[in-house]
Amino acid sequence: MNDHPADPAVDPVETMWEGRYITVRRRGPWEYVGRARGIGAAVILAIDDGHVLLVEQYRVPMQARCLELPAGLVGDETDDEPVEVAAARELEEETGYRADHVASLGRFASSPGMVSETFMLVRATGLVRVSDGGGVAGEDIVVHRVPLTQIAQFVDAARVAGTVIDVKLLLLLGAGLLVD
Numbered sequence: 001m002n003d004h005p006a007d008p009a010v011d012p013v014e015t016m017w018e019g020r021y022i023t024v025r026r027r028g029p030w031e032y033v034g035r036a037r038g039i040g041a042a043v044i045l046a047i048d049d050g051h052v053l054l055v056e057q058y059r060v061p062m063q064a065r066c067l068e069l070p071a072g073l074v075g076d077e078t079d080d081e082p083v084e085v086a087a088a089r090e091l092e093e094e095t096g097y098r099a100d101h102v103a104s105l106g107r108f109a110s111s112p113g114m115v116s117e118t119f120m121l122v123r124a125t126g127l128v129r130v131s132d133g134g135g136v137a138g139e140d141i142v143v144h145r146v147p148l149t150q151i152a153q154f155v156d157a158a159r160v161a162g163t164v165i166d167v168k169l170l171l172l173l174g175a176g177l178l179v180d
Contacts, residue, residue: 021076025116034116040074041119042087043168045105046097048127052151052172053095054144056163057135067144067158068166070094071119087122095143096133100126110167121171152176 011028018024023036035041046053046069059066072090075081084102092098105121135141146154151172159165 021073032114032116037075039076040083041071041117042074042083042090043069043071043108043119043121044087044091044102044124045069045121045171046091046095046099046124046127047148048097048125048145050149051145051147053091053097053127054146054154054169055094055135056142056144056158057139059164062164064162064164066164066166067155067169069168069171074120083120084122087120087124091124092130092133094133094135094139094141096129096131097124097127098130099124100128121168148172 014026016024016026018036021036023034055070056065056067070091074083074086088099088102102122102124105123107118108121109118133143
C-alpha cells in the first residue's frame with residue numbers, strides 16, 4: 001500500500017510522454033494515463049422502443065473484439081464542442097441512428113486508479129435509422145439492436161464467444177448480477 005498519496009501542493013504533474021490523443025503522467029509516486037489537449041469522451045445509452053444499441057469492434061489494446069455502448073471523443077477536432085452535439089454525431093456515425101433528443105446523465109470514471117479520463121454518459125432517445133452506421137473507414141463497427149429483456153443473455157453469449165465486454169455494460173446488467 002502506498003503511504004504517500006500525491007499532494008498537489010508538493011508533487012507537480014510531470015508529463016512523461018504525450019501523443020495526439022493520450023498522455024502518460026506522473027504526480028508523486030502515481031503514474032497514470034489521460035487524454036491529451038483537453039479531449040473528453042461521451043458514452044451513449046441509446047434506447048429505442050425497448051431495445052438498446054450496442055457496438056462491437058476490434059480494439060487494439062485488448063487485441064480482441066469488444067462489445068460496448070456507442071461512444072466517441074469530444075473536442076478532438078472542434079474546440080468547445082458541446083457533449084450532446086458530439087454524442088449525437090458519434091451515435092449516427094457508429095450506429096446509423098439519429099437521435100431526436102440527447103440528455104446528459106452525468107460524469108463517470110471507468111478506471112480511476114489508472115486513468116484520469118472521465119466520460120459523460122448521455123441518453124439518446126427519439127431514434128430514427130438514417131444509415132447502416134459502422135463508423136469511419138477502418139473502424140469496422142458491427143451494430144447490435146438488443147431487446148432490453150434479452151441483454152443479459154446477449155452479453156453472456158458474446159463473452160462466451162470470446163468478445164471482451166466493456167465495463168460500462170454493467171449499467172444494463174445491474175441488479176441481475178446481484179442474484180445467484
